[in-house]
Amino acid sequence: MSEILLNPGPVVLSERVRNAMLRPDLCHRETEFVELQNSIRHDLLNVYPLPEDKWAAILMTGSGTAAMEAMMTSLVPDHGKVLIIENGVYGERLSKIAEIHQINHMRLHHEWGAAIDLKLLEDELQYKEGFSHVAVVHHETTTGRLNDLAGIAAVCAKYNLPILLDGVSSFGAEDIEFEDWNIIACAATANKCLHAVPGTSFVICNRNALDVMQATPPRTLYLDLSSYLKNQDANGTPFTQSVQTFYTLAEALKELQDQGGQKKRQQSYWHRLNIVREGLDKLGIDALMQVEECSCVLNAFHLPDGIDYQRLHDELKKNGFVIYAGQGDLSKTLFRISCMGEISDQELERFVNVMGSIV
Numbered sequence: 001m002s003e004i005l006l007n008p009g010p011v012v013l014s015e016r017v018r019n020a021m022l023r024p025d026l027c028h029r030e031t032e033f034v035e036l037q038n039s040i041r042h043d044l045l046n047v048y049p050l051p052e053d054k055w056a057a058i059l060m061t062g063s064g065t066a067a068m069e070a071m072m073t074s075l076v077p078d079h080g081k082v083l084i085i086e087n088g089v090y091g092e093r094l095s096k097i098a099e100i101h102q103i104n105h106m107r108l109h110h111e112w113g114a115a116i117d118l119k120l121l122e123d124e125l126q127y128k129e130g131f132s133h134v135a136v137v138h139h140e141t142t143t144g145r146l147n148d149l150a151g152i153a154a155v156c157a158k159y160n161l162p163i164l165l166d167g168v169s170s171f172g173a174e175d176i177e178f179e180d181w182n183i184i185a186c187a188a189t190a191n192k193c194l195h196a197v198p199g200t201s202f203v204i205c206n207r208n209a210l211d212v213m214q215a216t217p218p219r220t221l222y223l224d225l226s227s228y229l230k231n232q233d234a235n236g237t238p239f240t241q242s243v244q245t246f247y248t249l250a251e252a253l254k255e256l257q258d259q260g261g262q263k264k265r266q267q268s269y270w271h272r273l274n275i276v277r278e279g280l281d282k283l284g285i286d287a288l289m290q291v292e293e294c295s296c297v298l299n300a301f302h303l304p305d306g307i308d309y310q311r312l313h314d315e316l317k318k319n320g321f322v323i324y325a326g327q328g329d330l331s332k333t334l335f336r337i338s339c340m341g342e343i344s345d346q347e348l349e350r351f352v353n354v355m356g357s358i359v
């Protein structure tokens, strides 16, 4: 029996996407690869949708963190300064990247899971001058909190500051208003809400934002978005790409469109998570947050009384379900459930029944 993955990616693949991996072996310098790359770049811009003259999808081989690091190192100029909002592991990872690459930055720290304090954000932007960008995670997968991007964007707009977004666990499912929220770049990956395999990540980038970077020397060789963009616009690639992952991403993007696009995916994730939330609620297992605060991609739950994570995980795994631990100390109190990928309602109902038998 193949396992039902309830972790936040990699996801259970559809047969259609799985079979795409079996397409012919292909050299990344051949015209067939160019067609494949161009179709992915085009379809990625259509997910929200964004005009190709102003926006570019820049593809790289690497996990979501590669896209985060590419975005942070390629878009903040030498004379710039980024305010990084933290309320979980991934916001803190953005800060780590800035630190390693010596990018001028400040942290606006919150406890893991806390709502972002817009008043604090406003104070920071108002009284500490010199910021050029704000960086934030959309869906903080640490706790399942969907950060209030509309609110953050409204504050940033007062100070004319563009947003660098970690959309790794939201792109393809949650609403992202690129232009209204003044997002100039969004880092994301193939193997979460888009339902392809791990190995390819990308940055959706406003072309003007890269033009501004011409005076700043590249901070890395491999993750330099300007170099990727120049090559990909000219039908090339600076480095070998993960061809088989590209095959799956191209197919997964067609599948997303066939299934009704991002809004439909958002609805279907909520439908699935509601089966889980309501089922677990009846068993006395509480969700960490109210629905209004949560992403449709993942919700966190309190561990049932007297059952530690490892035991819960192992019992569920024996029954074909893989769940996800809380991060750091949260593993002692929380577990996380994501319903991305090819998962049926029946499987989720069975999951709830198995949970019932365990508790």
Ligand SMILES: Cc1ncc(COP(=O)(O)O)c(C=O)c1O
Binding pocket: 008, 063, 064, 065, 066, 068, 090, 137, 139, 140, 141, 166, 167, 168, 169, 189
């Ligand atoms: C919001 C967010 N950002 C970044 C990452 C890092 O992605 P990866 O593990 O693919 O490098 C994750 C992974 O779960 C994530 O959820």
